Amino acid sequence: MDAPLEPVIIAEHGGLVVAERGSEVLVFDRGNGPSDITLFVLVVITLVFGGFGVISVFSDVSSGITSRPGLLGGVILAVGIVAAIAMYFCAKGIRSRRRRPLTAFIPVAVFDRAQQTYRDGGGAVIAPLDQVRFERRMQLTSSSPKLVAVTPYGERIIKRGNPFGGSIGDLDQVLNDVVHGHRG
Known part of the structure; x- marks a missing residue:
């Protein structure tokens, strides 16, 4: 056939x-609706946590003080990095669906x-x-x-x-x- x-x-x-x-x-x-929403949320998390984490770690390193606030900045930065990785895979999934032939749907x-x-x-x-x-x-x-x-x-x-x-x-x-x- x-x-x-x-x-x-x-x-x-x-x-x-x-x-x-x-x-x-x-x-x-x-069927990108849920993925689009997830991607948007991950972008926001990446920007907020990544931005605050970088600023916090940079200010602690430049001041020469390493304490609990410095550790907290590292954790916040780590959350931002994990969100960025998840964002990459989510965007990759959306691109993959877009490349599939229409006969697959x-x-x-x-x-x-x-x-x-x-x-x-x-x-x-x-x-x-x-x-x-x-x-x-x-x-x-x-x-x-x-x-x-x-x-x-x-x-x-x-x-x-x-x-x-x-x-x-x-x-x-x-x-x-x-x-x-x-x-x-």
Whole structure:
């Protein structure tokens, strides 16, 4: 059996990818949300603990006094260094997921322009394509909007944005244009 063709990326933002494969418009979520948040927290810990640790150790060494405050500065610096190492591996994991082919991910949504259907990642038909539109909606628990597909049967969440790198950008407009043929 032939391997599925790799979809062509149309737009990407915050780990959410809109791609085309023949008559299908596919939406993939690379699943970077938790990793983006973890990376942000590790950056803050690295800067705060690493910065205070370097200043503390440097001031103790330059003054020639080694005491408990000097030991505490070394421990704070060590926490900063450990956070920096964890930050490196977290960023490496995000880059690794970004390099994986889209066929390694299950699509969150499939918009088949030939069959005029909107299907979920499992292949179940959700709605006729001409009755689907895409919107950004605010979330109660976040400053970032979510991307939803509005159908006659209700709204389906495609991606919940997060302020640490997982926002949805203008993918609502991109999807409306590409799925409904307004692409130039």
